[in-house]
């Protein structure tokens with residue numbers, strides 16, 4: 001069963017939504033409706049579902065309705081029509097008490113401008129959710145403390161929020177959301193107010209945390225890079241409507257319409273990414289003198305199905321596949337000569353990523369990245385292109401060999 | 402020419418009996434809530450007299466030191482020094498008893514102002530209707546000449562320290578109501594959202610987020626209320642408040658400029674001490690917030 005289901009959700013801002021709803025059904029545009037009825041369409045007939053443990057990213061330009069959408073999930077904004085189910089329970093028809101219980105137990109929220117309580121210490125901020133559930137002091141401080149440690153803020157408990165940098169403040173925001181151990185995290189542009197380096201760091205950390213915690217995360221952003229990096233699936237919004245939902249790969253490779261295409265193109269063109277930005281360090285490697293047994297052992301140790309072979313100058317000589325190495329080893333062969341594949345897909349380190357995509361798509365093997373002298377710089381496997389696209393902020397950072 | 406307008410002016414001169422309405426209303430209050438007013442009178446009188454007794458029981462040098470120490474604690478060394486010298490001067494001028502009387506009345510009046518004003522301020526912040534009703538009423542309370550409050554005060558409570566307190570309360574309450582409401586409304590929307598997103602009840606939101614964050618503004622309101630209460634001392638003395646205001650009145654009636662100045666100086670010193678101390682309380686709150 002999906003964790004969160006959103007069914008034909010509509011939000012109209014204004015005192016008289018009925019007329020606007022009728023126009024919506026007739027397919028009138030947001031502007032037309034605003035002109036005719038003075039009612040603003042926030043979100044328009046949005047449906048999707050999010051699985052447990054999934055990170056679902058909602059992306060769109062300013063004013064596309066992202067914040068409205070995420071606030072309908074915990075009813076900070078009352079939806080005009082449609083349903084929201086969390087664990088199968090309809091949120092939209094709940095009374096105040098039931099809703100409050102869901103907010104307390106199941107939903108943690110992180111805000112764009114942190115929204116920390118300035119009159120409370122870091123620890124008291126992190127403990128807020130538990131405090132209002134009347135968890136006793138020792139218990140809630142323990143849990144808040146654990147949440148703070150999780151986000152790397154040990155030792156800052158007794159500071160006031162304004163003594164912390166932006167990045168640290170948002171860690172407090174994250175800890176506050178995590179402390180009551182909700183299943184679902186709602187993050188509205190949680191990293192947008194941070195400068196690029198800190199932002200990248202927070203993204204990495206969120207990914208790390210998510211590996212440990214396996215929360216269901218609904219993450220809002222207007223930044224495609226962030227969406228690609230963090231999202232298991234991405235929904236693209238425009239004028240309150242969802243234009244496409246898909247995995248990062250689907251969004252990149254088969255944009256549903258011009259709008260998405262433009263979004264995706266913008267990324268490529270604005271920051272020309274090259275092979276060296278998305279490659280991984282090429283290790284482990286084999287030397288020419290190594291035999292099939294060494295090859296097998298290295299692959300086994302590292303969980304690989306193929307391994308590159310180089311000479312002393314790191315010039316690429318070929319690649320060895322696991323099954324062939326096994327066969328050769330059983331035959332008692334001492335050298336790699338018979339099994340060395342030399343027809344390796346390779347690109348130079350300054351090849352733009354857009355041109356890499358076909359090569360990668362065609363090849364079962366990792367793609368080798370060579371410099372001008374044929375020396376091996378790194379390798380590219382399919383996944384790392386996407387990771388690289390998303391992680392391009394730190395151009396060359398982790399990709400150095 | 403004037404004949405044409407005669408019916409109109411005649412009509413316009415048919416007096417609307419606002420005055421007698423108010424009178425009827427006050428008499429109605431007096432006749433029907435007599436026991437309430439009697440009990441209130443007794444209660445407030447007891448408290449004020451008790452406070453005066455305590456303040457006068459303590460030897461003045463000791464009390465001066467105690468006030469200076471309090472000022473030091475709350476507002477720092479300079480204010481403490483001022484308190485010490487100022488109160489010393491008051492004692493020296495023979496104004497001690499009158500000052501303690503005034504201080505007691507102002508303290509009790511301010512306390513009642515806060516007791517009613519803060520909840521009303523909260524109400525205006527949370528309820529649009531209440532705000533729409535109270536705002537013009539507050540404008541009215543603040544612009545109506547303060548002397549006018551003396552009449553119903555005497556009618557309801559008879560001449561004496563209690564009706565003086567009543568008039569002072571009415572006159573000094575508006576800033577507390579206004580600034581409490583303002584402080585709460587000024588809490589950033591995002592923080593309200595955060596409080597709600599984590600499942601706060603309206604009460605938790607009020608006590609854990611809105612009020613603490615509004616505290617500096619509320620303190621500014623309290624400060625203004627105290628100052629207004631002090632500005633009422635002479636007027637309140639006309640209906641039996643006694644204290645420094647009483648001395649000023651006496652000086653006026655006897656045209657004794659020196660005595661008038663000295664008593665006035667007492668009011669000023671008291672005002673400065675209370676003002677600086679409550680202001681720095683507000684600032685301290687802001688620092689914490």
Ligand SMILES: Nc1ncnc2c1ncn2[C@@H]1O[C@H](COP(=O)(O)OP(=O)(O)OP(=O)(O)O)[C@@H](O)[C@H]1O
Pocket residue numbers: 013014040041042043060061062063064065066067068069222
């Ligand atoms: N309280 C409101 N009253 C009227 N219209 C509103 C209100 N809140 C949002 N809207 C409108 O709804 C639409 C969606 O707004 P929303 O804040 O959800 O956009 P967003 O995608 O979060 O944008 P941003 O990236 O700027 O945060 C906008 O056209 C906005 O003008």
Ligand SMILES: [Mg+2]
Pocket residue numbers: 066067068189
């Ligand atoms: Mg937004």
